[in-house]
Amino acid sequence: MQFQLVSRRIAALAALLFGLLLFQPAWSHDGHDHGAPPTPVSNTIAPRIDASSTAFELIGVFRKQKLTITLDRFLTNEPVTNAEIEVETPKGMVKALANPDGTFTLDAPWAGDGGTFDLIFTIMAEGEIDVLTGTLMLPAAKLAAANASSSVFSGAALAQGLRERVAASDLSLVVVAIVAFLLGVLVARRRQRRGIANVMVMAVLALLFAPSVASAQTSAPAEAAVDLAQRFPDGALFVPKTTQRVLAIRTVLTASGEHSRTITLPGRVIADPAASGSVQTSLAGRLTPPPGGFARLGTKVKAGDVLALVQPSVGSADMTAQQQQARELDQQLALVQRRLERLRPVANVVARSQIEDAELELKGLENRRANLERAQKREPEKLVAPVDGVIAAATASPGQVVETNAIIFQIIDPARLWIEALTFDAMAGTRNAAARLGDGRALKLDYQGTGFADRNQAIPVHFAIVEDTRGLRMGQLLTVITETEDVRSGIAVPRSSIVRASNGQALVYEHANAERFVPREVRVEPLDGDRVVIVSGIGAGKRIVTQGAELLNQIR
Numbered sequence: 001m002q003f004q005l006v007s008r009r010i011a012a013l014a015a016l017l018f019g020l021l022l023f024q025p026a027w028s029h030d031g032h033d034h035g036a037p038p039t040p041v042s043n044t045i046a047p048r049i050d051a052s053s054t055a056f057e058l059i060g061v062f063r064k065q066k067l068t069i070t071l072d073r074f075l076t077n078e079p080v081t082n083a084e085i086e087v088e089t090p091k092g093m094v095k096a097l098a099n100p101d102g103t104f105t106l107d108a109p110w111a112g113d114g115g116t117f118d119l120i121f122t123i124m125a126e127g128e129i130d131v132l133t134g135t136l137m138l139p140a141a142k143l144a145a146a147n148a149s150s151s152v153f154s155g156a157a158l159a160q161g162l163r164e165r166v167a168a169s170d171l172s173l174v175v176v177a178i179v180a181f182l183l184g185v186l187v188a189r190r191r192q193r194r195g196i197a198n199v200m201v202m203a204v205l206a207l208l209f210a211p212s213v214a215s216a217q218t219s220a221p222a223e224a225a226v227d228l229a230q231r232f233p234d235g236a237l238f239v240p241k242t243t244q245r246v247l248a249i250r251t252v253l254t255a256s257g258e259h260s261r262t263i264t265l266p267g268r269v270i271a272d273p274a275a276s277g278s279v280q281t282s283l284a285g286r287l288t289p290p291p292g293g294f295a296r297l298g299t300k301v302k303a304g305d306v307l308a309l310v311q312p313s314v315g316s317a318d319m320t321a322q323q324q325q326a327r328e329l330d331q332q333l334a335l336v337q338r339r340l341e342r343l344r345p346v347a348n349v350v351a352r353s354q355i356e357d358a359e360l361e362l363k364g365l366e367n368r369r370a371n372l373e374r375a376q377k378r379e380p381e382k383l384v385a386p387v388d389g390v391i392a393a394a395t396a397s398p399g400q401v402v403e404t405n406a407i408i409f410q411i412i413d414p415a416r417l418w419i420e421a422l423t424f425d426a427m428a429g430t431r432n433a434a435a436r437l438g439d440g441r442a443l444k445l446d447y448q449g450t451g452f453a454d455r456n457q458a459i460p461v462h463f464a465i466v467e468d469t470r471g472l473r474m475g476q477l478l479t480v481i482t483e484t485e486d487v488r489s490g491i492a493v494p495r496s497s498i499v500r501a502s503n504g505q506a507l508v509y510e511h512a513n514a515e516r517f518v519p520r521e522v523r524v525e526p527l528d529g530d531r532v533v534i535v536s537g538i539g540a541g542k543r544i545v546t547q548g549a550e551l552l553n554q555i556r
Helices: 002-023 144-148 155-168 171-190 194-219 241-247 316-343 352-377
Strands: 048-052 056-063 066-073 083-089 092-095 104-107 115-125 128-138 250-253 256-271 276-280 285-288 306-312 381-384 389-394 407-412 417-423 433-436 442-450 459-465 477-494 506-513 516-521 523-526 531-536 543-547
Touching: 056 115, 056 128, 066 083, 066 115, 066 241, 083 104, 256 459, 256 523, 276 381, 276 389, 306 407, 316 352, 417 442, 417 477, 433 459, 442 477, 459 477, 477 523, 477 543
Parallel strands: none
Antiparallel strands: 048 056, 048 128, 056 066, 066 104, 083 092, 083 115, 115 128, 250 543, 256 417, 256 477, 276 407, 285 306, 306 381, 389 407, 417 459, 433 442, 433 477, 442 459, 477 531, 506 516, 506 543, 523 531
């Protein structure tokens, strides 16, 4: 009984020792280093092939025995949908079919149960022909899961399991495990305990093949895998081409160069002095509307159009003086007429000059009397538009009493606007300047001149807007960015390329390969209204995201 008890304990310990040794994939001890574990791969990424040239960038995604191809421009990442793609496969040349969504589909029955396939893509698009090559790697399907459920193992399967276990463990430990296993089997058989030996054999074989089954299950191709945009632990982004098209991602190739440094000035919109004017009255009086009424705000007018009438106002004292002057003129007219009547009958006796002087005097008095009558009738003054444009400001109302030099209307040409900026330093003429609005829009400016008189300790600088002025209004505040003589080296990129990290650091996203974007910390300085210059953080020859960077920055 004691010997049987000892034999059973020896057999159990041997089986336990053998199982523990073989279940561990690797053992490390002094003098041995088995390296870092492999990089984890997301289960949501389907097998794919990528190829690129200086003109095109191609991605092929394998799913359900089909290869879905997307084609884009390499430099700008713009989709190419009107192309013809022919693929050299292991079964010969096959033409990819165009899909309504801008992708291309290729049946891949040659993929079979997996393997490595070298493919050649011939692309014809927009008059260009290019040839791309790539390798599609598909994991081979295994039957380990089915074998693991069977109660009978062949010698070949056992040998394969041992080979895998030897490759993953120290050879010396495997030898010790095998010796311990044989010792346990021998003791069990000598005591006629065949059941124990069978159980030990089955347990050890299950331990041998368990890792293989798990490996087969994880390495088998995931036909149902769905590509998802995601951020990896190192901060890089995986963004499928289909997602890039939804987000409208665009890129540009960086290039280093010399750029003039810029300064930022506060500014406001003003009217072009040559295309604007004011309508003022030269008399004090009461406003009356012209035929058709007063012009409303925004009304287009032409030079010479009558905008209002001013009925002059005359005081009682002025009225009395005018009446007295009229009576005096009437008296003088009567005297001259009578003198002329006396001279005409004796024209042959008196000098002709006397008659002519009397006639001239009479005519002058008649003109003075006519002018006085017109003044008494108080004819209204016509206020006319000095330039072509639109009514920008108006203060006219029927019956309004206005004083001399009062501004009734302001007329501007909305297509010809200027910007007045203020600076505290004297500026020479500048060639490049731009204005940035609150909504991010940029306007190109043409330098007009710099003043010499201070305005609240600032010097006015005038620029003409040379682009579309729609949406601007008089007095609108904005920011003017103009060049200086200081030149800096760097990479000019659009402002939309710059995003902010959680710590506030400026970032750009580098398009490292077809579906990988890497954030790069950079230091930037303003360049003009819609560009900045990267001073450090990234070099030339890199593809930088210029559109959609904010959307990429939201991927987690």
